[in-house]
Amino acid sequence: xxxxxxxxxxxxxxxxxxxxxxxxxxxxxxxxxxxxxxxNEFGEGEEILGNNTMIIQxxxxxxxxLKLAKTDFSEREIESIRKESFTETLEPILSNxxxxxxxxxxxxxxxxxxxxxxxxxxxxxxxxxxDQWKWSPGDDFVPIVLPRDFLxxxxxxxxxxxxPQVSDDLAKTIGFKFTLYNDxxxxxxxxxxxxxxxxxxxxxxxxxxxxxxxKNFPTSVPAKTxxxxxxxxxxxxxxxxxxxxxxxxxxxxxxxxxxxxxxVAGTLFxxxxxxxxxxxxxxxxxxxxxxxxLISRNEYEIRTLLRQGYSPTKITKTxxxxxxxxxxxxxxxxxIAFSLAKLYIDSLLIKGGIQVESGYTLLSILAVILAxxxxxxxxxxxxxxxxxxxx
Amino acid sequence: MDIHFNKVIPIPLxxxxxxxxxxxxxxxxxxxxxxxxxxASSGKGKTTFTHTLAGIRKDFNGSIRFDQVxxxxxxxxxxxxxxxxxxxxxxxxxxxxxxxTVEENLQLKNQLTDTFTSSELFQMLEALEIEDKxxxxxxxxxxxxxxxxxxxxALSQPFxxxxxxxxxxxxxxxxxQRSLALINRRANxxxxxxxxxxxxxxxxxxxxxxxxx
Numbered sequence: 001x002x003x004x005x006x007x008x009x010x011x012x013x014x015x016x017x018x019x020x021x022x023x024x025x026x027x028x029x030x031x032x033x034x035x036x037x038x039x040n041e042f043g044e045g046e047e048i049l050g051n052n053t054m055i056i057q058x059x060x061x062x063x064x065x066l067k068l069a070k071t072d073f074s075e076r077e078i079e080s081i082r083k084e085s086f087t088e089t090l091e092p093i094l095s096n097x098x099x100x101x102x103x104x105x106x107x108x109x110x111x112x113x114x115x116x117x118x119x120x121x122x123x124x125x126x127x128x129x130x131d132q133w134k135w136s137p138g139d140d141f142v143p144i145v146l147p148r149d150f151l152x153x154x155x156x157x158x159x160x161x162x163x164p165q166v167s168d169d170l171a172k173t174i175g176f177k178f179t180l181y182n183d184x185x186x187x188x189x190x191x192x193x194x195x196x197x198x199x200x201x202x203x204x205x206x207x208x209x210x211x212x213x214x215k216n217f218p219t220s221v222p223a224k225t226x227x228x229x230x231x232x233x234x235x236x237x238x239x240x241x242x243x244x245x246x247x248x249x250x251x252x253x254x255x256x257x258x259x260x261x262x263x264v265a266g267t268l269f270x271x272x273x274x275x276x277x278x279x280x281x282x283x284x285x286x287x288x289x290x291x292x293x294l295i296s297r298n299e300y301e302i303r304t305l306l307r308q309g310y311s312p313t314k315i316t317k318t319x320x321x322x323x324x325x326x327x328x329x330x331x332x333x334x335x336i337a338f339s340l341a342k343l344y345i346d347s348l349l350i351k352g353g354i355q356v357e358s359g360y361t362l363l364s365i366l367a368v369i370l371a372x373x374x375x376x377x378x379x380x381x382x383x384x385x386x387x388x389x390x391x
Numbered sequence: 392m393d394i395h396f397n398k399v400i401p402i403p404l405x406x407x408x409x410x411x412x413x414x415x416x417x418x419x420x421x422x423x424x425x426x427x428x429x430x431a432s433s434g435k436g437k438t439t440f441t442h443t444l445a446g447i448r449k450d451f452n453g454s455i456r457f458d459q460v461x462x463x464x465x466x467x468x469x470x471x472x473x474x475x476x477x478x479x480x481x482x483x484x485x486x487x488x489x490x491x492t493v494e495e496n497l498q499l500k501n502q503l504t505d506t507f508t509s510s511e512l513f514q515m516l517e518a519l520e521i522e523d524k525x526x527x528x529x530x531x532x533x534x535x536x537x538x539x540x541x542x543x544x545a546l547s548q549p550f551x552x553x554x555x556x557x558x559x560x561x562x563x564x565x566x567x568q569r570s571l572a573l574i575n576r577r578a579n580x581x582x583x584x585x586x587x588x589x590x591x592x593x594x595x596x597x598x599x600x601x602x603x604x
Binding site: 001002004005008009301304305306307308309310311312313388 | 445447467468470471472474475476480482486488490491495498499500502503544548
């Protein structure tokens, strides 16, 4: 009966306008947060390197070829890059100064041998399981990460020999071995492929193996730092790219493109989140104003109910419950609209060859629940104050 | 519940000289079960008196206590309990909900305490000869009919005191007598008292006490 008295005879135009505003705000908010998360997740797990992590090196020019310019990084240069605002973490990549070759060690595949170049990077930059990524002298095998191009080359060789090509999984079961050597001695170590990479051109080995090789098979050529592993801070790819151009440095283009796209898309979605928050805030203000108007229009009814013995708490709860239903309708409608938009956007992304996770992101749903909660709390205090004022 | 007045003067009436017989500025108590007539001409503060006792107005000097409790210290939630269980009102402006039917207006009050069944409410309307208005919105009733609905509504709860501010102002003598009889019957039933403000007419009722302003 109280509901009938308070709400049945009200003009609902303002309420409907505020509901539409809130619905749009909620929908934009949940959509933009969801896709901001998905954009940041894009590419994760496919590569061994962490997010925004890339290898940089000096551009090779004719001057380098003529030995008029250096391609290695000095300690001072490394420290200078480390201090740049875009740098989150930076570590030099260790390269081998010992002789090493890789050869097949299985009857399943034909004999193949090649001198190779191995590198070791700090494990904090990679997603390789640290239990798998360790080696000490006497171990059964050395775990390695193979450049995918190397496997392609191996398959081309297999094809030319008329033998079946090997998949990623099969390659992990084939036996390989390293030959470590210098002018004086040789040693063989069994090798096991634990992963593949598109990002690094050299075979990656654990740093303990690199230290072992450099220490036990020293050559006259000293180890130089020609590449650096760098993690760029989120959204600072523009600055990073300018720096690379200015200092004649280069990075693998595809990593850069993905990083830049993520940076741009992330910025756009962040702007959209900002606009959505403003929309939710403004629509919330209109809803609060509507609630105040409702209380003020119902001043006679509320006052009479109080004088008849209805408690202020009961009247406040009735008003709150009414708006809870309004907020629930807004939240549910925005989640439904988001689901439909998501179906459409995801299908567009798939058509464009971009695979994103199809599930809902918890944070985007939590954002709607948070907005719902804030609306409810503000409305509760607003209603309570309005009712107590009407004595 | 007894009501105690201790030199109460509403602030708007503070500048006016009140007689020795006036309740304003004097101390007295009203005992539960008393039937009291408050007699005064227009503008002397009858509605101020009712509203002050109802906790609507707090602008007075002196003190009013319900038993031992100072009424200006009663919080809003406790006022709701008092208005539901101990004190009922017929306001001068009636304060009905014009868009609701007679039944809905009565049930709105009655459902707070489940005092009467629907048929008992209907019988009270019958006693006041407005049972045919059961389904009619209050907004289209005459003032006399609305006054009778407000009286039945005020009776639809337990109370120690029933405060009525000129409740028969739009009723003829026959309807006044019927209404007063119903009120008296209900008050006796629950051992309650009432305070009736009038413009001097005692409606041939034998009041326990008469107050003046």
